[in-house]
Amino acid sequence: MIQPFIRNHQYNVIKKQSLLLQKTHETVSDPKVVESVKSSAPFKLLEAFPEADGLQKQLLEKISGLRTAEEFKHYPESLESYLAPFPALTAKQLAKLFPKNKKLKIPDLSEIDYRYVTYLGWTDIATNKLFLVYQLNGKLIGIEGRYTPANKGVCFLCNKHEEVALFTAVTKSRPAKASSDYYKAIGNYLCVDSTVCNQNITNVTALDKFVREVVGQES
Template identity: 75%
Template sequence: MNQPFIRNHQYNLIKKQTGLLKNACSNVSDPKVVESVRYSAQSKMIEAFPDATELQQQLLEKIATLHTAEQFQHYLESLEPYLAEFPQITGKQLNKLFPKIKKMKQPDLTALDYRHLTYLGWVDIATNKLFLVYPLNGKFVGIEGRFTPTNKGVCFLCNRHEDVALFSAITKHRPAKASPDYYKAIGNYVCVDSEVCNKNITDVTALEKFVREVTGYEEI
């Protein structure tokens, strides 16, 4: 039985590296250049799975044997059974994450493909707020913030050039000697469409850093 171990952002990275190698095999005539791309792709994939078992690493290393478009496509399809789903979450759990928000607009949880979800994000147009939910160290964390659409820009989560908005959240972390009215807002440009962002994101470092900064938790 296949044991899922590939998270969405890791699968996106695999698709990206597979695409680069596929392009090199199709369009580059110099064998040395192709092998350089092949080595780079394999190395970046292995680095993304520091805790991989021997069998999992062997599965990832199969990218080194691919040459044709059909092989690349089959390889990606063969990895789908190993995709680890985003933890199931209920509407009741969402309400508990945002207890101060009355009559909160919720996303359609039944329409989500949890295999291709790194974080859950949705916008409430009526209040100009973005809600973000992420499972950090096994516990759901919810962040809400002001959502101000701008123009095209680079999303701090997926690092791609997309339609972005300024997402500004007030941190819950307070310095030891802070005054009672102290507050600090942390702002970043994020994709307007979280579905697009989830298809692009290849690393959760920035996301987890943001979650910790806003929540004030070093470890959850």
């Protein structure tokens, strides 16, 4: 039996490749172009799953055999049972991730489908703060920072043009001979709506790097 192994950002890759293949089949008349896109699709999926085993690879490689609109629609849906959800969190668990924030605004956790979450993010308009929770090496990490709305822009996590804000967090990393009042802030443009970002994100390299920099953890 195949256990859940598909993370949200990887599932987005599957949906993206399935849609690309469907559009190619429907709009491109050159059979060589169609064949090129069809043959590259499984390689794109396997690139997103470097640790996939034999049975998992078989599931992913089925994308090259899709032909009809119904098959393109059904393929991503058929893999939903293999989604590995983000850890479901309680309000108490969230509070422990932000111990210095005594008035932490908790999002409505009952509305979250954790299968489609790469990171949990929300804003507190009253304090101009943005909160982010991510699982790094099996450990949940909470990051709190200032956000400054910037209208439309490219999100550094999902690389899509969306409504973004400049998210600035203070890193815990310190040079060896830094003074006691030393601090360094890291800023990046991030989607204001984390739900949209989670629907777009296909790679967690930038997210991993950002979280490591903020918590002062080496790669």
